[in-house]
Amino acid sequence: xxxxxxxxxxxxxxxxxxxxxxxxxxxxxxxxxxxxxxxxxxxxxxxxxxxxxxxxxxxxxxxxxxxxxxxxxxxxxxxxxxxxxxxxxxxxxxxxxxxxxxxxx
Amino acid sequence: xxxxxxxxxxxxxxxxxxxxxxxxxxxxxxxxxxxxxxxxxxxxxxxxxxxxxxxxxxxxxxxxxxxxxxxxxxxxxxxxxxxxxxxxxxxxxxxxxxxxxxxxxxxxxxxxxxxxxxxxxxxxxxxxxxxxxxxxxxxxxxxxxxxxxxxxxxxxxxxxxxxxxxxxxxxxxxxxxxxxxxxxxxxxxxxxxxxxxxxxxxxxxxxxxxxxxxxxxxxxxxxxxxxxxxxxxxxxxxxxxxxxxxxxxxxxxxxxxxxxxxxxxxxxxxxxxxxxxxxxxxxxxxxxxxxxxxxxxxxxxxxxxxxxxxxxxxxxxxxxxxxxxxxx
Numbered sequence: 001x002x003x004x005x006x007x008x009x010x011x012x013x014x015x016x017x018x019x020x021x022x023x024x025x026x027x028x029x030x031x032x033x034x035x036x037x038x039x040x041x042x043x044x045x046x047x048x049x050x051x052x053x054x055x056x057x058x059x060x061x062x063x064x065x066x067x068x069x070x071x072x073x074x075x076x077x078x079x080x081x082x083x084x085x086x087x088x089x090x091x092x093x094x095x096x097x098x099x100x101x102x103x104x105x
Numbered sequence: 106x107x108x109x110x111x112x113x114x115x116x117x118x119x120x121x122x123x124x125x126x127x128x129x130x131x132x133x134x135x136x137x138x139x140x141x142x143x144x145x146x147x148x149x150x151x152x153x154x155x156x157x158x159x160x161x162x163x164x165x166x167x168x169x170x171x172x173x174x175x176x177x178x179x180x181x182x183x184x185x186x187x188x189x190x191x192x193x194x195x196x197x198x199x200x201x202x203x204x205x206x207x208x209x210x211x212x213x214x215x216x217x218x219x220x221x222x223x224x225x226x227x228x229x230x231x232x233x234x235x236x237x238x239x240x241x242x243x244x245x246x247x248x249x250x251x252x253x254x255x256x257x258x259x260x261x262x263x264x265x266x267x268x269x270x271x272x273x274x275x276x277x278x279x280x281x282x283x284x285x286x287x288x289x290x291x292x293x294x295x296x297x298x299x300x301x302x303x304x305x306x307x308x309x310x311x312x313x314x315x316x317x318x319x320x321x322x323x324x325x326x327x328x329x330x331x332x333x334x335x336x337x338x339x340x341x342x343x344x345x346x347x348x349x350x351x352x353x354x355x356x357x358x359x360x361x362x363x364x365x366x367x368x369x370x371x372x373x374x375x376x377x378x379x380x381x382x383x384x385x386x387x388x389x390x391x392x393x394x395x396x397x398x399x400x401x402x403x404x405x406x407x408x409x410x411x412x413x414x415x416x417x418x419x420x421x422x423x424x425x426x427x428x429x430x431x432x433x
Contacts, residue, residue: 023314025284025430028297031318037426044425046320047179047303051114055142059307063320063427064118069147071116082311092116094136095146101134102147103120 033061033074034088040065040072050076061086069101106182108191109211113138118147119178119195123157128167130159131178131197135211152215153208160195160203160217169379173199173233179303181237182207183248186274194220196235200254202228220250222279223265230280232256240306242315250277253302253319258286259430284317284430298428299323309429317430326421333417341417348410355403362390 030037031048040046040063047064053073054060061074074086092099108115116136122129133150152158159166161175177198185192190207195217197203203217220228228250229235236253243249247264254260262277287297298321309316329341369389370377377385394400 023283024433025317026433028319028428028430031427031429040320040425043423044322044324045301045303046322046425046427048305048318048320048427050305050307050318053142061318061427062116064303065425066121066322069118069120078311082308084309084311092136092144094144097146099116099136099144099147101118101120102149103123103130103132103134 031061031086033086038063038072038074038086038089041067041070043067052076059084062092063089064101066104068098069104071099071101106191107138108135108182109137110209111137113140114142116144117180117182117193119180122176123149126166128163129172129176130157130166131176132157132159133178133180133193133195150211150213152205153212154215156215158205158213158215160197162216173197174201174203177234179234179236181239183239185239185248194237194239194250196230196237196252198233200230200233200235202235202237202250202252220277222262223276224279226279228262228277228280230254230258230260232258232286234301236303238304238306240315242306248275250275251283251304251306251317252280253304254286255301256286257298257300257302257319257321258282259284259302259304259317259319298426301425310431312432314432316432319428319430320425321428322423322425324421324423326419328419329417330419337417341414344410344414344417348407348414351403351406351410355400355407358397358400358403362394366390 043066045066049062050059051062052059054075058076058078060076063072065072071092072089073092074089077085079085106115106117107113108117115138118134120131120134123132134147135150136144136147138144150158159175160178161171165171166175174197179196180193182191182193184190185194185204186206190209192207193205193213195203202220204220205213205217207213222228230252232255234255238251239248240251241248242251242261243263247266249264250262252260260280261283262280264275265278266273266276298319301322303320305318306315308314309318333341366386366389369385370382
């Protein structure tokens with residue numbers, strides 16, 4: 001299980017890819033979780049990171065936010081064609097309570 | 106990522122600015138994981154000097170001209186110099202990138218070194234809020250540097266190290282645009298990420314190409330409500346006109362005091378420290394301003410108008426989403 005979180009958050013090296021220097025992208029789309037667009041609490045500042053949190057071999061999504069430095073966890077699933085999707089948010093737990101990163105408010 | 110090398114995944118985070126200091130410190134935090142996949146409460150990372158790990162030394166951190174380097178940190182851990190130990194690269198409010206050499210098992214050298222390109226020029230995200238993500242973007246076997254930023258642009262710096270040079274510090278090219286900042290018409294709208302973009306790179310749709318997740322901050326509100334009646338529109342305009350006049354008056358009064366202060370600073374004949382300037386401001390103008398009835402009346406009316414105007418405006422909303430840029 002590899003992971004990294006943050007708010008202003010860190011991440012982990014991903015595996016090599018076929019990415020090219022002259023990459024082109026589709027129009028950005030809001031990422032959904034549990035059928036709804038992922039939205040952090042006010043005042044915003046979403047910081048995403050993928051990591052396999054539950055050891056099932058599928059990356060889960062962590063999203064840091066400014067409010068209290070909390071981190072949302074969205075369980076990842078992978079379809080047969082390899083596409084990732086995510087379930088509804090739970091709050092990352094640390095020391096028996098919602099995890100909070102100090103210095104964020 | 107296993108920061109302390111105990112075999113269990115940990116979570117690493119930066120922060121805006123930690124409490125408890127008389128200067129601003131965007132310190133680094135780790136939630137250490139255990140064998141059950143649970144995490145302990147966040148603890149602060151220390152440098153090899155035993156002090157809080159931070160981008161600036163204490164002396165520079167106290168200089169308010171430098172503190173934008175020291176706050177709003179976003180760390181990324183990877184073995185950048187090829188010595189088999191995790192290093193840290195952190196972004197900051199200013200938009201620069203700092204490297205902390207790893208000493209293994211979660212220890213890092215205290216002194217941060219600013220990352221530069223192969224030409225020796227500091228790598229910088231011009232809009233601020235640098236956001237390092239290290240990944241082999243061009244699939245040539247070394248780590249490239251990608252970053253989001255305050256204006257939503259996503260940039261990358263190719264690691265130009267030749268084959269066999271992997272066990273040295275990367276040789277980054279200057280930043281090139283990967284995804285342009287959304288145009289002003291899209292800012293805050295539904296079509297694209299807005300501000301303070303934080304990225305993560307991975308294959309999201311399973312096509313073998315790297316995609317980019319982009320978290321953002323978006324703010325809206327403060328515009329006249331769409332459902333205002335004609336009467337309300339007239340009332341709102343009258344209030345706004347009065348607000349403009351009162352604000353202008355307040356500005357004129359304040360400028361008078363500011364000019365007096367500036368002249369006194371100039372007359373001092375030496376460069377005043379921040380503390381000396383604060384003392385001078387208090388002694389020279391603060392008491393006068395507190396007794397200035399015209400200023401007080403103007404400020405009071407501005408507050409009243411602000412409250413009244415708020416009834417005609419859409420509420421302020423600040424939030425953030427996660428977006429996917431799918432690579433074609």
